[in-house]
Amino acid sequence: MDTGDRLLTPGEVAALFRVDPKTVTRWAAAGRIGSIRTPGGHRRFRESEVRALLEGEGMLDEADEMGRPRNAGPTASTGPAGPANAGMY
Amino acid sequence: MDTGDRLLTPGEVAALFRVDPKTVTRWAAAGRIGSIRTPGGHRRFRESEVRALLEGEGMLDEADEMGRPRNAGPTASTGPAGPANAGMY
């Protein structure tokens, strides 16, 4: 059962989200997305986790959302409720 | 049970890290990962060491603050024997 633990490079993740690779790096640095480091220091991301984030897995409807109380509120717990347990066994 | 007496080829390790086999060879040359040489000069890597590197080897994530803490990993156990992991600038 490979849920897809393929690893993606920062550039691929950035392309998927249509953001700058630097932004993906910031997400990883902030702990918003799990990352695996190569011995050289580069990051690799789990495809399953990235796809979960793309799907909006856990994200409620944002149709009416405009305020986007991200950090302002306590216990933000924004969205995906956790790491989506992408890859743990 | 063999926790890792199995030896992996550069191609195997490269696939695990989603990097080029040449990069794995470079890691071995730089001493970032242990390697066993065949009489012919080819390298073999210990599966236990590779898996330890993949898991993060004692490093959960670099999340620090801001946002919310993600779930904690499954007890990272004790770091094996933190080998010479040195190197970032």
Added chain:
DNA sequence: TAACATTAGGGTAATTAGGGAC
């Protein structure tokens, strides 16, 4: 022995990391 895929080795582009500022 022969054939095939993989690996080693060097060299050169492309990508990534990290910081700091707007």
Added chain:
DNA sequence: CTTGTCCTAATTACCCTAATGT
């Protein structure tokens, strides 16, 4: 507060040919 762009340095990817492993 988030994102994109600037910089420099390090790491990685792809090019090649020859040797090794099965």
